Structures are given as C-alpha cells and as structure tokens.
Amino acid sequence: MAVDRLLPTQEAHDLIDLVRDIADKELAPIVEQHEKAETYPEGLFATLGEAGLLGLPYPEEHGGGGQPYEVYLQVLEEFAARWAAVAVALSVHGLSCHPMAAFGTPEQQERWLPRMLSGELVGGYSLSEPQAGSDAAALTCKAEKTTGGYRITGTKAWITHGGVVDFYALFARTGEGSRGVSCFLAPGQAEGLSFGKPEEKMGLHAIPTVTANWDGAVLDADRLIGSEGDGLPIAFSALDSGRLGIAAVATGLAQSALDAAVDYAHERSAFGKKIIDHQGLGFLLADMAAAVDSARATYLDAARRRDAGREYGRQASVAKLVATDAAMKVTTDAVQVLGGYGYTRDFPVERFMREAKIMQIFEGTNQIQRLVISRKLAR
Known part of the structure; x- marks a missing residue:
C-alpha cells in the first residue's frame, strides 16, 4: 500500500x-x-x-x-x-x-x-571495534603519525558494506582519552588492509557485515578530517543523523509487515467470514497501524527540527527508539496474523521479523538511546 x-x-x-x-x-x-x-x-x-x-x-x-x-x-x-x-x-x-x-x-x-x-564512491562507517561498540571512547585502533601520513594498526568491527565499498569514515586513536580519537577518509582497499569472513547474521543477508584488519596501512596526511582529536565529536554528530536514517528504515520495514498482514487478513477466511472482520484480529491490525504511523510521525518531527537548524539530538534518539521497537512488535504481530504460514519462508513476514531485530541494536542500542534521552532530560 x-x-x-x-x-x-x-x-x-x-x-x-x-x-x-x-x-x-x-x-x-x-x-x-x-x-x-x-x-x-x-x-x-x-x-x-x-x-x-x-x-x-x-x-x-x-x-x-x-x-x-x-x-x-x-x-x-x-x-x-x-x-x-x-x-x-x-x-x-x-x-x-x-x-x-x-x-x-x-x-x-x-x-x-x-x-x-554522486555514488561513484560508495562508503561505509568504521567506528565500532570488537570491544568498543556503544562505548566508542574505548576504541584502540591506532593512527600513528609518520612522515607525510598516518600508519593504521588495529581491528574494526561490524562494518556494514565492509569489504565492498570504496571508502570508509574511519575513526582511530591518535592520542589518549576521549580527545585522542581522530577521523579519516580511508580508502576501501589498501596494502595492509584485509577483511574477515562476513558475519553470519540473522537477517540483512545481501549486504555484508565484516571485520577490518589494519596491519600498518599508511594513509596520506590529507585524509585526516578535521583536526587530530576531533574524532568523537565528528562521530557523534553523524550518529544523530544516522539514527534518524535507521528510524526511517525501521518504519518502512514495519509498513511492509503491516501491508502483508492486512492483505492476508482480507484473503483468509475463518468461521464464515474474512479474518480481518473478526474483532480480535482487527484490533491487532489497528494497533500495528497505530505503531507504524507513530513511528513515522516521530522521525519526521526530529527531521523537521534538524531542517530548521534546531537541536534534535534527543528527538533523534526518541525516533530511533520508538521506530525500531515498533518495527520489532509489528513484524512479530504480522507473523502471528499469518499463523503457521507466517513462520515459513514462503511469506516475507518471517524475513521482516528477523530483519527488525538488528534495528534495535545498531546505531546505538535502544538501551543506549534511553541513556541518551535520560541524560538530556537531566540537563
């Protein structure tokens, strides 16, 4: 629809x-x-x-x-x-x-x-590490200054589109503490850069998620973005926008699950009438529709604040939290509407449910979103 x-x-x-x-x-x-x-x-x-x-x-x-x-x-x-x-x-x-x-x-x-x-160069985002996901300040991948550039050594993890794209927004340590992280425009292929086997994920199978191993690869000095030590503020400013992207993706996924459930409820009959006309199922679909509409309204509110040049960090976290939780519930309910058929791979709602789960995890887990929101309220 x-x-x-x-x-x-x-x-x-x-x-x-x-x-x-x-x-x-x-x-x-x-x-x-x-x-x-x-x-x-x-x-x-x-x-x-x-x-x-x-x-x-x-x-x-x-x-x-x-x-x-x-x-x-x-x-x-x-x-x-x-x-x-x-x-x-x-x-x-x-x-x-x-x-x-x-x-x-x-x-x-x-x-x-x-x-x-233009899309001539497609990019990936390389912030997380095996032991530094939500705690980005704990990253250990190093960028050591050399004559004319930086030598990168360390491991980055959970890179969407990794090993395929043409460049990475790479975050590596040039000093100590939270002001010791810097941002680089790193090439997609380089001597000293290799990738692990793609993760065997629950969903989103067509796009690889990989680990990158930097073994002394050298980047030219002009690939430093901003100044040394600006990495975490750059990363976090990007993540507010990225959270809105995931909120929109989750809403689209939930909309497809709702559409599939409504279509099935119109076609399937039980006890002499279409199942959508049974109040119990009709109310379930109504709740699903309310969740999708609410998710969309929430991310649009944050986006309009961003467009107006207003503070939108808290609203971005709210949108990511609301939309991805909605997607998980709506896709799960869609499987329930289809019954046994929903549990098979003959219908897409099974895939939708698997895909929805990761939305609650990446770009900051929903527990981290609650932490961000509560801290902003405390201020």
Missing part, C-alpha cells in the same frame, strides 16, 4: 514517485533471490547513484540533491519497504559522507565530495 505522504514541495512528490518506480523495478523483483542466497546485488548501488539518490540531503554545489532531511528519510523509508538491507546500506553511505561534508576543508570537499555524493 502506497503511503499517502505529506511532502513540502511538488519536487519532493516527484522524487518520491521516482523512488517508488525505481524500488518497484530494481529492488522488489530481486530481494528474495539475494536474501535467500545471501548474495550481493552487484551494480545496484551504481544504478541508484546514476539516478541521483545517494547524496540527497547534501548541498547541490557539491553534487548532492539539496533535499530537506524530512524528504530524504521518506526516500529511505520507501526503499526499506522493498528491501531493508539495501536501505540500511544507503543510510550508512549517507552517514559516511557526513564527516567530509560537515568537517572537511574546502580542498578536501572539492577533491572527494562530488564523487561520494
């Missing part, structure tokens, strides 16, 4: 129509094939880049789409409604462009940003 969207301009309506057309033609026909076989959709991101869909929220002067964040997030939601793994990778690419777009020098931006925003 196409969502009836309230968009700010006719241009935004036209963009959503384009996205729906591309998603229906390029994503929907191949999602089950790639998710079941756990194969990467070669060429898909190039197609999306050629359509101008990989740099939508960034300035036009650098090759971006110049779209408000509230429009960009609804684009992500539309993609997620067809293929959550691809939508997550799109959100991560946008997250990976943020350090260069917000903190790069004019010379760095001129050199790299147009290729990043």
Whole structure:
C-alpha cells in the first residue's frame, strides 16, 4: 500500500514517485533471490547513484540533491519497504559522507565530495571495534603519525558494506582519552588492509557485515578530517543523523509487515467470514497501524527540527527508539496474523521479523538511546 505522504514541495512528490518506480523495478523483483542466497546485488548501488539518490540531503554545489532531511528519510523509508538491507546500506553511505561534508576543508570537499555524493564512491562507517561498540571512547585502533601520513594498526568491527565499498569514515586513536580519537577518509582497499569472513547474521543477508584488519596501512596526511582529536565529536554528530536514517528504515520495514498482514487478513477466511472482520484480529491490525504511523510521525518531527537548524539530538534518539521497537512488535504481530504460514519462508513476514531485530541494536542500542534521552532530560 502506497503511503499517502505529506511532502513540502511538488519536487519532493516527484522524487518520491521516482523512488517508488525505481524500488518497484530494481529492488522488489530481486530481494528474495539475494536474501535467500545471501548474495550481493552487484551494480545496484551504481544504478541508484546514476539516478541521483545517494547524496540527497547534501548541498547541490557539491553534487548532492539539496533535499530537506524530512524528504530524504521518506526516500529511505520507501526503499526499506522493498528491501531493508539495501536501505540500511544507503543510510550508512549517507552517514559516511557526513564527516567530509560537515568537517572537511574546502580542498578536501572539492577533491572527494562530488564523487561520494554522486555514488561513484560508495562508503561505509568504521567506528565500532570488537570491544568498543556503544562505548566508542574505548576504541584502540591506532593512527600513528609518520612522515607525510598516518600508519593504521588495529581491528574494526561490524562494518556494514565492509569489504565492498570504496571508502570508509574511519575513526582511530591518535592520542589518549576521549580527545585522542581522530577521523579519516580511508580508502576501501589498501596494502595492509584485509577483511574477515562476513558475519553470519540473522537477517540483512545481501549486504555484508565484516571485520577490518589494519596491519600498518599508511594513509596520506590529507585524509585526516578535521583536526587530530576531533574524532568523537565528528562521530557523534553523524550518529544523530544516522539514527534518524535507521528510524526511517525501521518504519518502512514495519509498513511492509503491516501491508502483508492486512492483505492476508482480507484473503483468509475463518468461521464464515474474512479474518480481518473478526474483532480480535482487527484490533491487532489497528494497533500495528497505530505503531507504524507513530513511528513515522516521530522521525519526521526530529527531521523537521534538524531542517530548521534546531537541536534534535534527543528527538533523534526518541525516533530511533520508538521506530525500531515498533518495527520489532509489528513484524512479530504480522507473523502471528499469518499463523503457521507466517513462520515459513514462503511469506516475507518471517524475513521482516528477523530483519527488525538488528534495528534495535545498531546505531546505538535502544538501551543506549534511553541513556541518551535520560541524560538530556537531566540537563
């Protein structure tokens, strides 16, 4: 079911129509094939880049789409409604462009940003480590200064699109303490960089998640973004936007689960009438619809604050928390609506339920979101 969207301009309506057309033609026909076989959709991101869909929220002067964040997030939601793994990778690419777009020098931006925003270069975000997930200040991957650059040594973990993309927003330690982390634009392939076997995940099978091993790879000095020690503020400023991306993806996933459940409830009959006409099931579907609508309203509120230049960090955490919890509940309820069929791989709701779980974990677990929200309230 196409969502009836309230968009700010006719241009935004036209963009959503384009996205729906591309998603229906390029994503929907191949999602089950790639998710079941756990194969990467070669060429898909190039197609999306050629359509101008990989740099939508960034300035036009650098090759971006110049779209408000509230429009960009609804684009992500539309993609997620067809293929959550691809939508997550799109959100991560946008997250990976943020350090260069917000903190790069004019010379760095001129050199790299147009290729990043056009999708010629697709990016990944490399912050987490095996022992430093939610506690980003505990990372140990080192960037040691050399003549003309930095030598990177250490292990990074949980990299979405890792081993496939062209660049990483890489965070490594150049000093001690929370002010000892720096941000780099790292190449996707380099001597001294290798990747582990892709994680065997519960869901999002078509996009690899890997560990990266940096064994003395050298980066040129001009790949440092910002100043030494600016890494954690850069990372956290990007994560507020990234949390909104995941909120939008979770909402799209939940919308698809709701649509599948409603369609099935219209087709299936029991005790002489369609099961949607049984009050118990009808109320369950109503609660699912309320959860999806609430998730969408919550992320849009945060996005509009961001677009207006207002503080939105707490609202981003609220949106991520509300939308991903909603996705977990709605997808679980969709399986319940379909009964035994919902537990089989013949219907997509089984996949939706598996995909929803990770939404509560990455870009900061929902427990971390509660911590962020409570601390902001305490201030």
